[in-house]
Amino acid sequence: MATVLVTGGSGFIGSHAILQALGAGHDVRTTLRNLQREGGLRAxxxxxxxxxxxxxCFAADLTExxxxxxxxxxxxxxxxxxxxFPAGIPKHEDELIVPARDGALRALRAARDAGATRVVLTxxxxxIGYGHPERRAAFDETTWTNLDGPIAAYTKSKTLAERAAWEFIAREGGGLxxxxxxxxxxxGPVLGPDYATSIQLVQRLxxxxxxxCPKLRFGVVDVRDVVDLxxxxxxxxxxxxxRFLAVAGDFMRVREMALALKARLGDAARKVPTRELPSWLVRLVALADPTVRQIVPDLDKDKNASAGKARRVLGWSPRSNEDALVATAESLLRLDLLKR
Known part of the structure; x- marks a missing residue:
């Protein structure tokens, strides 16, 4: 068994990563921005x-x-x-770019100096899949997001952070x-009230x-399978x-997600809407709502991605889209995180 550092242990993916790493018998360390969160995480x-x-648990911040x-x-x-990964729009893109990029470099530098074997970067x-013209071919790991395209600050931050990580390894990674x-x-299942922004889509449905349902397509993957990968x-x-894409199956329209929830959850999903919103209406709302404005470039676009590489190289076998979505909703119900 190994000693594994999981950064961001109080987050949605991070807490699941600690659970699985402990369950596999590893000794685990984690970073928290504030150690006052340690008690809640342990509970x-x-x-x-x-x-x-x-x-x-150790106190460490992406910006320090x-x-x-x-x-x-x-x-x-x-x-x-x-x-x-905020739910809202930052006042300036550097509010996301700087901590994402510099935090990745801090983690890599610390791992290298500590003599660690490998870093797995989330x-x-x-x-991968933004800022490009519409295409029918599924995206794979050979593609990079086009930073000159109409992309959101979060998208730019993840792209720049990953590029900086690969450049670090090539330039000064040593044996890392x-x-x-x-x-x-x-x-997938939330463990508590602190969960990923993506979960809010199921919560709002x-x-x-x-x-x-806006005419958007989303890729779906269960957090437990992300950690397994x-x-x-x-x-x-x-x-x-x-690089390994983590995607369970074909991208789903929001309406397909809604119908899956209704089919599997019955009366518990009675509030879930299933009518599609005309895109002209979404664009009209976007004029006054910056959050909605972020999705406008992807309205009505076909988009897909393939996890063939992860399946082939690492033997990865994720749960279905539907199972991941239903597990999300069931956990929100169980933890009383939905409106009554």
């Missing part, structure tokens, strides 16, 4: 069946140097998951290895907070120097 892990006696060397000391592997489909996981929209990429020799 959450124990509530989900983890033995947290092999977990150590302090704490990273201590957190990485003695670690065999680093899963660098921490990255800003990037995103955002670094790097693998990258590029998830699409991450769904279940709450009936959306007037209808990280752990495979952490130790498999074939993963060194490679």
């Amino acid at each position: 959450l892990l124990r509530a989900n069946g983890a033995d947290d006696t092999r977990l150590r 140097d302090s704490g990273w060397a201590e957190a990485a000391a003695g670690c065999d592997y680093v899963l660098h998951i921490a990255s800003p 990037s995103s489909f955002a670094a 290895e790097l693998s990258v996981v590029n998830p699409v929209g991450v769904f 279940m709450d009936g907070a959306l007037p209808g 990280h752990l495979r990429a952490m130790t498999d020799p074939a993963a060194n120097g490679e």
Whole structure:
């Protein structure tokens, strides 16, 4: 068993990564921006069946140097998951770009100086499939997002952070290895009220907070499968120097997501809307709503991505789109995180 550092341990993917790493028998360290969150994290892990006696927490922030060397000391592997992903629009794109890029470099530098074997970086489909003309061919790991296209600040931050990571390895990585996981929209069971922004789509559908379904396509993947792919990429020799798309199946229209929730959850999904909104109406709303404005470039566009490489190289076998979405909704219901 190894000693594994999971950055951003209180986040949605990070907390699941700690659960799986502890369950696999590893000693785990994690970084938190504020150690006042340690008690809550440990309680959450124990509530989900983890033995947290092999977990150590360290204070480290993506924007500061302090704490990273201590957190990485003695670690065999680093899963660098921490990255800003706000629900709203930042006042300036650097609010996302700087911590994403500089945080990745801090984690890589700490891992290299600590003599770790490999870092697995959580990037995103955002670094692969945006800023391009519409295409029918599925995106794969050979593509990079076009930074000159109409892209959101988050998309730009993930692209620049991943590029900076690969450049670091090539320029000054020493013997450090790097693998990258590029998830699409991450769904699946939430462990507590602190969850990913992507979960809000299911929450709003279940709450009936959306007037209808915009004509958008989203990739879906369960958080448990995203973590499984990280752990495979952490130790498999074939993963060194490679990117891996994490996507469960074909991209889904929002209406298809809504229909899947209704079909599987019955009366619990009674508020879920199934009518599609005309795109002209969404564009009209976007004139006054910056959050809606972010989705306008992708309205009515076909988009897809392939996880063939992860399946072929690492033997990855994710849950279905529908199972991931239903697990999301069921956890929101179980934890009473939906409007009554």
